[in-house]
Amino acid sequence: MEVTMLLLSLLLFLNSFNHFRFAATARTLFTDETDLLALLAFKDGITSDPSGVLSTWNATTHFCGWEGVTCGRKHQQRVIALDLSSRGLVGSLTPAIGNLTFLRKINLQNNSFFDSIPSHIGHLHRLQRLNLSFNSFVRGIPVELSNCSDLRRLDLSNNPLAGRIPHELRSLTKLEYLLLETNNITGVIPPWIGNLSSLLVLTLYSNSLEGSIPEELGNLANLRFFQVSANLLSGIIPLRLYNFSYLYLFNVAGNQLQGSLPPTLGNTLPRLNYLCLGGNRFEGPIPASLGNATGIVDLDVYENNFSGQVPSNLGRLQGLYHINLGSNQLEASHANGWAFIDSLTNCSFLQILGLNINLLGGILPKSITNLSIELQLLTVESNHISGNIPSGIENLFNLYALGFENNLLTGNIPEDIGKLHMLQVLSLGRNRLTGTLPSSLGNLTQLNRLYLDSNAFEGPIPSSLGNLQHLADLHLSQNNLSGSIPNEIFNLSFLSNYMDFSDNYLTGELPLDVGSMVNVRALVFSGNKLSGEIPGTFGNCEVLEYLFVDNNFLQGTIPPSLGDIKALQYLDLSHNNLSGPIPELLENLHLLEYLNLSFNHLDGAVPTKGIFNNAPAISLIGNYGLCGGIPELHFPACPKKSSEKSGRSHLVRVLIPIISAILCLTPIFLLVFLYWKQKPRKDTRSPASSLDDKYPKISYRELAEATDGFSSTNLIGTGRYGSVYKGSLLHDDAAVAVKVFNLQQLGAIKSFIAECDALRIIRHRNLVKIITLCSSVDFRGDDFKALVFEFMPNGSLEDWLHPGINEQRMMNSLNLLQRLNIAIDVAEALDYLHHNCQPPVVHCDLKPGNVLLDADMVARVGDFGLAKILCEAMSMSLQNSANSTDVIRGTIGYVAPEYGAGGQISTSGDVYSYGFLLLEIFTGKRPVDDAFRNGLTLDSFVKMAFPDRIEEIIDPLLLIQDDDDPRGSTTRSLHQCLVAVIRVGLLCSTLSPGERMNMRDVATEMHAIRNAYFGRSES
Incomplete structure (x- = not known):
C-alpha cells in the first residue's frame, strides 16, 4: 500500500513538473519571437550595410549572438542592448524597435539613418541610454520620449532635427546627459531643464536658440559641462550659473550675450578647465x-x-x-x-x-x-x-607665427631673429623700424610670408633672402631701401603670391632672371629709381596677374612678350621713359582689366582690339606720338603709309611672279588631286594626332594579348565612357592600365579627344603617366580607341575611403599623415595644371575615383576625359549660348555650382572640387552621402562642428592612436592639425568663385600644415 501511494505521488509530481516546463518553454518561445521579429524589422529598414554587420543576422545563429545585440543574464533571451555605432548603416529606424521592451541601451551614432525618430521608442520604459547622434533624423524630438522615465543619457546631437525642445521631457528627472547640439532647434532654452537635478552635461551648441539663459538653470548644482555656444542667445548670464563648483567647461561663445x-x-568655478566667451x-x-x-x-x-x-x-x-x-x-x-x-x-x-x-x-x-x-x-x-623688438626673441624657437604688425615699434630687427628656424610667418609691417635688414633673415628657411612694409628700413636688400625657398609673400614696400634688387630673389621659384618692392629708392636694372618667377601672381616695383629696359623674360611669368613698374626711369620699347602673360589683369608702366609703338600682342590679353601706359614717349598707332576697345580701362595720356585707336581716346588719325600710285605699281610687281608660279604648278596640283580622289578615304580627323609625335601607337592585337582578350578577370573598373583593364605588355612585361573607350556611348569620342589634347601638354609626378595609345580597328573591323597608362598598384582613393562590403575598412584605412600627403599630392597636380601649363588645363572631374595611388602611396590625378584647355574654354564662353549642349558633365557633388548655372569654365571650378575632396578625405563621407538631405550638405555638415567640435565629424578612424605619426601627436595637436586642414577645405568649397583660394595658395598652405605637425616628413 505504501509503495502504491509512493508511486502515485511520483506520477503526480512528474505531471506537474512537465506542465510547468511546458509553460516556461511557451513563454520563452513567445518572448524569443517578439524580439526576433523586432530585430528582423530593424534589418528590413536598412537599405545599405557597407560594413556587412547585418550579415551575421541570420537563422544559423540565435539572435543573442548577432553582432551588436546583447541579451541579459537575468532574462537570458531578451535583448537589453543594441549597439551598431559607426557601421555606415543607411535606412530608417523601424517603429518595431518599441517592441524590444527590455532594452536599456540603444547606440546608433555615426550612421546615416534618415526620416523621423519613431515615437514607439517611448514604449521602452527600461531604456537608460539613447544615442542617435551623427545621423540624419529630421522633424522634431518625439514627445513620447518622456515615457522613458529611466533615461539617463539622451544624445540626439548632429542631426537636422527641427522644432522646439518638447515640454514633456521635463519628466525625465533621472537624466544625466542631454546632448542636442548641432541641430536646427529653435525657440528658447526651456526653464524646466533647471529641474533635472541629476544633469551632468548640457550641450545645446550650434542651434538657433534665442532669448536669454533661464535663471532656473542655476539649480543644476551637479553640472560639469555647459555648452550653449553658436546660438542667438542674448541678455545677461544669470549669476547662479557662475556657482557650479563641479563645472569644467563653460562655453557660451558666438552669441549676443552682454554684461x-x-x-x-x-x-566659484574652481574646477574650470575651459572658459570660452568669444564673439x-x-x-x-x-x-x-x-x-x-x-x-x-x-x-x-x-x-x-x-x-x-x-x-x-x-x-x-x-x-x-x-x-x-x-x-x-x-x-x-x-x-x-x-x-x-x-x-x-x-x-x-x-x-x-x-x-x-x-x-x-x-x-x-x-x-x-x-x-x-x-x-x-x-x-x-x-x-x-x-x-624695440625685445632681444632674446630667439628663445621662442618653436614659433611658427610672430605678429608685431601695425604698432609703434622702433629700432632694428635683431640679428638673432634668424634663429627662429620654425618660423613660417613674420609680420613686422606698419611700424617705425629702422636700420638695415639683417642677413640672418635668410636663415628662416621655413618662412612662407614676410611682411616688412611701411617702416623706415634703409640700405640694400640682403641677397640671403634668396635662401627662402618656401616664401610665398614678400612685402618690402614703403621703406628707404636702396641699391639694386639681388638676382637671388628672382630665383624664388616657390614665391606664388605677392612680391612688393614699391616706394623705395631701388636702382639698377631689372635682371633677365625676373622671368624665373613662373609662379608669382603679383610683382610691384612702383615708385623706385629703376632704369634700363623692361626684360622680355617677363613673358615667362605665365600666371602673373598684377605687374606694376610705374614711376621709374625705364627706357626702351615695351617688349611684345608681355602679350604672352595670359593671366595678366593689371598692367601699369606709366611715368617712365618708354618709347616706340604699343605692341599689338597686348590685344590678346583677354583677362586684362586695367592698362596704364601714360606719361611715356610712345608713338605709332594705338591698337583697337581687346582692352584697347574699352576706353575707361586704359590710360595713354602724355604720349604725344600716338595716333588712331577708338574714337573715345581722342587721338589724331594716323597718316597713310604710301600713295595710291605706288601701291598699284607695287601690286603689279608682286602679282606677276605669283601668277607665273601658279601656271607652272597647275599640272602638279591636278595630278595630286586625281591621286587623292582615287585613294581610299580614311578618317583624317584622328583624335590621337596630337599625341602621335610624342607617344608611339600600339596595335589592337597587342592590347588584346596584354589583357587576355580584355578578360573580366582583368577588369579594374568601369566609367561613363569605357572600361579599364589591367594588362602586361609582352615586350617588357610592364604592368599597365588600359582604358578602352566605348565608342557606342555618346560623347566617348569627344572624351578621347579631350584626354589626348590634355595629355599632349602635361607632365608631372602627381599626374598618371601615359605610356602609349591605340587608335585602330578591332578584329571585327570596328573602330577601337584606347589609352595605356602606368599601372597604379594601390588602386584609387575611392577604394581606400569607401571600401566594398567585403573589405575590412580598419585594415584598409589611411592614417593622418597619409591623408595629408595625398591631399598635398593632388594640390600639387592642380597647381601644375592651373599655373604651370601653357595654356592652363582645367580637369573638370576631380573626385576620389580619379585619384590613383602608386606603390609608394603617391597620389596621381588621372582621367582627363572632361578636361578643358583654358584658352579653348574661354573661347567657348564667348560663343553664343546656343552651344549649351557642351556643358560640364562632372560628377554630382563635386561640380562647382556656377557650372550648373552656365558659368564659364575656370580653374576655380577645380578648386571647388578639391575642397569637397579634402573634406571627404578627412570626414570619410561622400558629398552625396545619404545622410545629406533636406538642405544638409557635406560642407554645411562640417561647418556645424568647425572648429571647436571638429573631432565629432571627422573619420572616426583618425581618432585611433596613429603608430605611424612620427611625432606621436597628442589629441590637442591632432585637433589643431584637423582644424587647419578643414579650414582649407571650407575656403575652397565656398559658393562664390571669387572667394575661393587658388591652387598655388592651397599647395603652400597644405605644405605648411604638414611641416607644422609632422616636421619635413614626406612619407
Whole structure:
C-alpha cells in the first residue's frame, strides 16, 4: 500500500513538473519571437550595410549572438542592448524597435539613418541610454520620449532635427546627459531643464536658440559641462550659473550675450578647465580671480568689449596652453600693465598667445622672450606698442607665427631673429623700424610670408633672402631701401603670391632672371629709381596677374612678350621713359582689366582690339606720338603709309611672279588631286594626332594579348565612357592600365579627344603617366580607341575611403599623415595644371575615383576625359549660348555650382572640387552621402562642428592612436592639425568663385600644415 501511494505521488509530481516546463518553454518561445521579429524589422529598414554587420543576422545563429545585440543574464533571451555605432548603416529606424521592451541601451551614432525618430521608442520604459547622434533624423524630438522615465543619457546631437525642445521631457528627472547640439532647434532654452537635478552635461551648441539663459538653470548644482555656444542667445548670464563648483567647461561663445563677469568667477568655478566667451558683447574687466581656477587650460575671450588691464596672476594657470584676448579694449601703458606677461612665463605648456587688436601700449617687457618654449603663435599686432623688438626673441624657437604688425615699434630687427628656424610667418609691417635688414633673415628657411612694409628700413636688400625657398609673400614696400634688387630673389621659384618692392629708392636694372618667377601672381616695383629696359623674360611669368613698374626711369620699347602673360589683369608702366609703338600682342590679353601706359614717349598707332576697345580701362595720356585707336581716346588719325600710285605699281610687281608660279604648278596640283580622289578615304580627323609625335601607337592585337582578350578577370573598373583593364605588355612585361573607350556611348569620342589634347601638354609626378595609345580597328573591323597608362598598384582613393562590403575598412584605412600627403599630392597636380601649363588645363572631374595611388602611396590625378584647355574654354564662353549642349558633365557633388548655372569654365571650378575632396578625405563621407538631405550638405555638415567640435565629424578612424605619426601627436595637436586642414577645405568649397583660394595658395598652405605637425616628413 505504501509503495502504491509512493508511486502515485511520483506520477503526480512528474505531471506537474512537465506542465510547468511546458509553460516556461511557451513563454520563452513567445518572448524569443517578439524580439526576433523586432530585430528582423530593424534589418528590413536598412537599405545599405557597407560594413556587412547585418550579415551575421541570420537563422544559423540565435539572435543573442548577432553582432551588436546583447541579451541579459537575468532574462537570458531578451535583448537589453543594441549597439551598431559607426557601421555606415543607411535606412530608417523601424517603429518595431518599441517592441524590444527590455532594452536599456540603444547606440546608433555615426550612421546615416534618415526620416523621423519613431515615437514607439517611448514604449521602452527600461531604456537608460539613447544615442542617435551623427545621423540624419529630421522633424522634431518625439514627445513620447518622456515615457522613458529611466533615461539617463539622451544624445540626439548632429542631426537636422527641427522644432522646439518638447515640454514633456521635463519628466525625465533621472537624466544625466542631454546632448542636442548641432541641430536646427529653435525657440528658447526651456526653464524646466533647471529641474533635472541629476544633469551632468548640457550641450545645446550650434542651434538657433534665442532669448536669454533661464535663471532656473542655476539649480543644476551637479553640472560639469555647459555648452550653449553658436546660438542667438542674448541678455545677461544669470549669476547662479557662475556657482557650479563641479563645472569644467563653460562655453557660451558666438552669441549676443552682454554684461560683465562677476569678480569672484575664479573662486566659484574652481574646477574650470575651459572658459570660452568669444564673439559676444561682454564688457568690464577680466576678473583677477581667474588665477584661482588653476585648472584652466583654454581661456578664450576674443572679440568682446573687455577693458582694463589683463590680470597679472594668470601665471597661476600652469596648465594653460591657449589664451586668446584679441579684439577687445584691454590696456597697458606701463610696466604694471604688462605684468601678466611676467606671470605667464610660469605656463610651460603655453602654445598660443593672442593679444591683437587691443589698446595695449608702452614697451614690451623683456620677459616676453621667456615664455614657454612650446609657444607657436604670438601676435600683438594692431596695438600701440612702442620701443624695440625685445632681444632674446630667439628663445621662442618653436614659433611658427610672430605678429608685431601695425604698432609703434622702433629700432632694428635683431640679428638673432634668424634663429627662429620654425618660423613660417613674420609680420613686422606698419611700424617705425629702422636700420638695415639683417642677413640672418635668410636663415628662416621655413618662412612662407614676410611682411616688412611701411617702416623706415634703409640700405640694400640682403641677397640671403634668396635662401627662402618656401616664401610665398614678400612685402618690402614703403621703406628707404636702396641699391639694386639681388638676382637671388628672382630665383624664388616657390614665391606664388605677392612680391612688393614699391616706394623705395631701388636702382639698377631689372635682371633677365625676373622671368624665373613662373609662379608669382603679383610683382610691384612702383615708385623706385629703376632704369634700363623692361626684360622680355617677363613673358615667362605665365600666371602673373598684377605687374606694376610705374614711376621709374625705364627706357626702351615695351617688349611684345608681355602679350604672352595670359593671366595678366593689371598692367601699369606709366611715368617712365618708354618709347616706340604699343605692341599689338597686348590685344590678346583677354583677362586684362586695367592698362596704364601714360606719361611715356610712345608713338605709332594705338591698337583697337581687346582692352584697347574699352576706353575707361586704359590710360595713354602724355604720349604725344600716338595716333588712331577708338574714337573715345581722342587721338589724331594716323597718316597713310604710301600713295595710291605706288601701291598699284607695287601690286603689279608682286602679282606677276605669283601668277607665273601658279601656271607652272597647275599640272602638279591636278595630278595630286586625281591621286587623292582615287585613294581610299580614311578618317583624317584622328583624335590621337596630337599625341602621335610624342607617344608611339600600339596595335589592337597587342592590347588584346596584354589583357587576355580584355578578360573580366582583368577588369579594374568601369566609367561613363569605357572600361579599364589591367594588362602586361609582352615586350617588357610592364604592368599597365588600359582604358578602352566605348565608342557606342555618346560623347566617348569627344572624351578621347579631350584626354589626348590634355595629355599632349602635361607632365608631372602627381599626374598618371601615359605610356602609349591605340587608335585602330578591332578584329571585327570596328573602330577601337584606347589609352595605356602606368599601372597604379594601390588602386584609387575611392577604394581606400569607401571600401566594398567585403573589405575590412580598419585594415584598409589611411592614417593622418597619409591623408595629408595625398591631399598635398593632388594640390600639387592642380597647381601644375592651373599655373604651370601653357595654356592652363582645367580637369573638370576631380573626385576620389580619379585619384590613383602608386606603390609608394603617391597620389596621381588621372582621367582627363572632361578636361578643358583654358584658352579653348574661354573661347567657348564667348560663343553664343546656343552651344549649351557642351556643358560640364562632372560628377554630382563635386561640380562647382556656377557650372550648373552656365558659368564659364575656370580653374576655380577645380578648386571647388578639391575642397569637397579634402573634406571627404578627412570626414570619410561622400558629398552625396545619404545622410545629406533636406538642405544638409557635406560642407554645411562640417561647418556645424568647425572648429571647436571638429573631432565629432571627422573619420572616426583618425581618432585611433596613429603608430605611424612620427611625432606621436597628442589629441590637442591632432585637433589643431584637423582644424587647419578643414579650414582649407571650407575656403575652397565656398559658393562664390571669387572667394575661393587658388591652387598655388592651397599647395603652400597644405605644405605648411604638414611641416607644422609632422616636421619635413614626406612619407
